[in-house]
Amino acid sequence: MTSVWSPSPSPRPGEPLDGDTTADVVVVGAGLSGLWTAYYLLEADAALDVLVVDAGVAGTGAALDGVGACTPDLRAPVDRLVAAYGDDGARDLRAALRDAVVEVGGVLGLEEVECGFRFGGEVRVARNAAQVERLTTLVDEGRAWGDEWRLLDPAEVAEHVASPGVLAGAWTADSAVLDPARLLAGLVGVLRGRGVRFAEQTAPVRVSPRAVVTDRGIVRAPRIVVAAETDAAAGSPSLAAVPTLGLATDALDAAAWDRIGLAPGVLVADLAHLAVCARRTDDDRLVLTATGTRPDTLRAALVAMFPPAAGTRELTWSGTNGVTRDGLPHVTFDEASGIGSVPSFGGAEIAAANLAGRTIADLVTGDRSDLTRLAWVGPGAPAWGRSAPAQVALALRAAAWADSAESLDRTPRTARQVLERFPVV
Numbered sequence: 001m002t003s004v005w006s007p008s009p010s011p012r013p014g015e016p017l018d019g020d021t022t023a024d025v026v027v028v029g030a031g032l033s034g035l036w037t038a039y040y041l042l043e044a045d046a047a048l049d050v051l052v053v054d055a056g057v058a059g060t061g062a063a064l065d066g067v068g069a070c071t072p073d074l075r076a077p078v079d080r081l082v083a084a085y086g087d088d089g090a091r092d093l094r095a096a097l098r099d100a101v102v103e104v105g106g107v108l109g110l111e112e113v114e115c116g117f118r119f120g121g122e123v124r125v126a127r128n129a130a131q132v133e134r135l136t137t138l139v140d141e142g143r144a145w146g147d148e149w150r151l152l153d154p155a156e157v158a159e160h161v162a163s164p165g166v167l168a169g170a171w172t173a174d175s176a177v178l179d180p181a182r183l184l185a186g187l188v189g190v191l192r193g194r195g196v197r198f199a200e201q202t203a204p205v206r207v208s209p210r211a212v213v214t215d216r217g218i219v220r221a222p223r224i225v226v227a228a229e230t231d232a233a234a235g236s237p238s239l240a241a242v243p244t245l246g247l248a249t250d251a252l253d254a255a256a257w258d259r260i261g262l263a264p265g266v267l268v269a270d271l272a273h274l275a276v277c278a279r280r281t282d283d284d285r286l287v288l289t290a291t292g293t294r295p296d297t298l299r300a301a302l303v304a305m306f307p308p309a310a311g312t313r314e315l316t317w318s319g320t321n322g323v324t325r326d327g328l329p330h331v332t333f334d335e336a337s338g339i340g341s342v343p344s345f346g347g348a349e350i351a352a353a354n355l356a357g358r359t360i361a362d363l364v365t366g367d368r369s370d371l372t373r374l375a376w377v378g379p380g381a382p383a384w385g386r387s388a389p390a391q392v393a394l395a396l397r398a399a400a401w402a403d404s405a406e407s408l409d410r411t412p413r414t415a416r417q418v419l420e421r422f423p424v425v
């Protein structure tokens, strides 16, 4: 599988596991979370024998579907973090996530992974009264959590992006962009160069204390990290599958970009419940993503937010993100069994996966650090019941309903209550 919009070459599948073996640490899943985990395990101890097992091809997980937003945003609003983790826990996690964006850029520079990383910042745009209210909360309450959002009036928004119908905006310098396909390929290359072993096209059948049983043999290891978000689609008890759409236009010409005014490296996102996030690629396309929406809705958002892109050829694709029942990410590590897991981030992955990888590496190597004290380290999310798909569908319908009611300046109380009960977006 290769990225549908990025010009990166398709990764070649590597060798499967060749019978039983041993390792110091087995990482299950060679997506972003697994690759960052392996990277920081070797940073902690270069002599570690790390084996990464993937059911498919290393570096081809859901991140290939991504549009490359590298932000401290977990998609879980701060009030949800505060309710779960307390004031200090939420503040420390926010700070660590902001640092993670910087860390991603630093590692890419250090390891000479060229994937178009740019620290361009992010502009949020509010297009109706309800979105203005959420924007004001974001800016005002964000300060308490160390986030630096600056309120913008429509004229100031237009300095970053010319998008019609914007009532207000906010700006932060804390977000970056990159090409996820090149990031994944680059990380795989770095890890291979450091001696990490990959067993691809190798499906784990069972993860037990000190052993991963696969269809190609058994790997015995004292430490195991499970990092396989796409398991959500396969019915993982802790994750529900939430569909996410992507859209990429053909390259727009200079006149269109003059009218849109968006610089490469800058992210634009609105404050809808099914929020749209967009950016300009290095090859001058517009790429957009939104969770739980339909292709025609995303196309309508493209035209509404960026009229000069109307009429250009575009392609859409869909992927899946795993979402926990409480809508929060959890890093787990059980000392007794030696088994850990890195969380699902509900669609905002690049920086959070980096932080989770660093955190689990510290837990696995026994380094009790500031990271291992972060509030998301704990017992894990409550299991979803069998009705998870129905609950996700209900929440997504409520979100779409709330967005459309808010666009007419109505207050969709019931839909908002459903979203509070099932926090999947």
Ligand SMILES: Cc1cc2nc3c(=O)[nH]c(=O)nc-3n(C[C@H](O)[C@H](O)[C@H](O)COP(=O)(O)OP(=O)(O)OC[C@H]3O[C@@H](n4cnc5c(N)ncnc54)[C@H](O)[C@@H]3O)c2cc1C
Pocket: 028, 029, 030, 031, 032, 033, 034, 053, 054, 055, 056, 057, 058, 059, 060, 061, 062, 063, 064, 065, 066, 067, 068, 069, 070, 071, 202, 203, 204, 227, 228, 229, 230, 231, 244, 245, 246, 289, 317, 318, 319, 320, 321, 343, 344, 345, 346, 347, 348, 349, 350, 351, 353
């Ligand atoms: C359309 C779309 C747009 C997105 N845009 C962005 C964005 O702009 N910014 C952002 O940060 N995030 C974005 N995301 C989210 C991001 O892509 C995912 O959250 C991220 O890729 C998840 O990383 P992961 O390592 O947890 O899982 P994955 O990337 O899915 O990797 C999991 C790996 O584990 C393997 N695997 C799965 N199950 C098993 C198993 N049982 N055993 C062994 N191996 C297994 C898979 O083959 C895969 O290689 C987007 C997602 C979509 C769908």
